[in-house]
Amino acid sequence: MSRYRLIPTPAQEAVLRDHCRHARYVWNLAVEQHSHWHPGRKSAPGYLEQCRQLTQARAGYPWLAAGSQTVQQQALRDFTQAMTAFFDPGNPAGRPSWRKAGRDEGFRIVGRGRQWDVRRLNRKAGEVWVPKAGWVRFRWSRAVPPDAKSYRVTQDRAGRWHIAFAVIPAPVPAPGNGQVVGIDRGVAVSAALSTGQLLHCPGPGVRERARLRRLQRRLARAKRGSTRRGRVKHAIARLRARETDRRKDWAEKTSTGIARRFDVIRVEDLKIPNMTRSAKGTRDNPGRNVRQKTGLNRGILRSGWGLLVRRLEEKAPGRVEKTKPALTSQRCSACGQVDRASRESQAVFRCTACGFAGNADVNAAWNIAAGHAVTARGGDGVARPVNREPHLLLQPA
Numbered sequence: 001m002s003r004y005r006l007i008p009t010p011a012q013e014a015v016l017r018d019h020c021r022h023a024r025y026v027w028n029l030a031v032e033q034h035s036h037w038h039p040g041r042k043s044a045p046g047y048l049e050q051c052r053q054l055t056q057a058r059a060g061y062p063w064l065a066a067g068s069q070t071v072q073q074q075a076l077r078d079f080t081q082a083m084t085a086f087f088d089p090g091n092p093a094g095r096p097s098w099r100k101a102g103r104d105e106g107f108r109i110v111g112r113g114r115q116w117d118v119r120r121l122n123r124k125a126g127e128v129w130v131p132k133a134g135w136v137r138f139r140w141s142r143a144v145p146p147d148a149k150s151y152r153v154t155q156d157r158a159g160r161w162h163i164a165f166a167v168i169p170a171p172v173p174a175p176g177n178g179q180v181v182g183i184d185r186g187v188a189v190s191a192a193l194s195t196g197q198l199l200h201c202p203g204p205g206v207r208e209r210a211r212l213r214r215l216q217r218r219l220a221r222a223k224r225g226s227t228r229r230g231r232v233k234h235a236i237a238r239l240r241a242r243e244t245d246r247r248k249d250w251a252e253k254t255s256t257g258i259a260r261r262f263d264v265i266r267v268e269d270l271k272i273p274n275m276t277r278s279a280k281g282t283r284d285n286p287g288r289n290v291r292q293k294t295g296l297n298r299g300i301l302r303s304g305w306g307l308l309v310r311r312l313e314e315k316a317p318g319r320v321e322k323t324k325p326a327l328t329s330q331r332c333s334a335c336g337q338v339d340r341a342s343r344e345s346q347a348v349f350r351c352t353a354c355g356f357a358g359n360a361d362v363n364a365a366w367n368i369a370a371g372h373a374v375t376a377r378g379g380d381g382v383a384r385p386v387n388r389e390p391h392l393l394l395q396p397a
């Protein structure tokens with residue numbers, strides 16, 4: 001992610017603030033329309049229908065009509081994309097939620113060359129074209145990715161403006177070595193490769209967790225609406241943002257490395273939303289260990305597994321195969337025997353039939369590498385409402 005500090009003039013800042021307000025208004029209108037919709041009902045308004053409604057809204061509200069149509073239409077497109085992500089079983093994104101003033105301020109512009117462009121002024125500054133605001137300066141803290149297709153402008157709670165350029169990762173060429181890798185996802189180990197390599201997605205460190213707990217206690221004591229409360233909330237948001245950045249960075253590097261080393265990448269076709277939806281049980285262990293599972297839910301999300309798989313699919317298109325997640329953790333990769341007792345502990349697998357022993361996650365990764373691909377994504381394809389932590393995952397911004 002490449003994020004830069006934006007430095008608008010006071011006049012430009014007023015325009016940016018309007019863009020944020022309009023994007024938020026349009027987004028919330030879409031949330032409102034979709035909130036009355038449930039599976040089985042007549043479909044909620046799609047993008048085109050919403051665009052028609054936007055035209056009507058603009059005709060009715062001069063303040064909306066005075067704003068940029070580009071910004072407003074993009075907010076609708078972002079919403080549609082967020083809904084698609086929400087219904088994608090491989091994506092942990094939650095239902096698009098309300099955007100609050102002063103909290104989720106931002107807008108997105110796509111179409112480089114038509115709607116926007118970027119140019120460098122000097123060693124330390126660049127300019128980006130923002131509809132209706134013109135060329136806005138930003139700190140050239142590092143090179144702007146030449147293949148950036150869109151950007152997102154945001155204002156944080158401290159009132160600072162940022163711009164982030166989004167890049168769709170270019171496909172990584174296959175090495176052509178005929179090698180197949182199986183990847184098992186886990187909580188203790190984020191990803192175990194069938195090569196025996198164990199990968200760990202960075203989570204919050206001990207000190208960070210302690211700091212977060214301290215801040216949360218302070219937040220609980222702070223009066224609603226106070227400056228102090230605002231400051232504490234801002235500090236928490238920054239801590240979380242840093243953690244997310246690290247996770248994204250890990251998924252980025254790991255996916256590139258894997259796409260470069262192997263021709264075929266096999267992963268389990270896990271329906272993460274189904275697994276994280278409730279602690280009541282999973283295929284391997286229905287309805288037991290509910291307390292550990294609650295922790296597991298958070299662990300899955302934290303491990304960045306969904307992000308890793310999505311990046312792999314982008315970087316190695318057509319080379320990622322999803323296999324049926326049937327008993328991979330209980331099956332012996334040497335003789336094929338399936339026995340729950342073979343899984344001696346979280347880390348150790350010891351086959352009760354042939355005596356083969358090894359790392360439990362790597363054993364599972366071998367089974368996945370040998371597994372058969374499932375064709376249809378998501379199986380039955382029926383979208384269901386799920387109660388997950390509200391968490392919006394758009395394009396990398």
Ligand SMILES: [Zn+2]
Nearest residue numbers: 332335351354
């Ligand atoms: Zn065996």
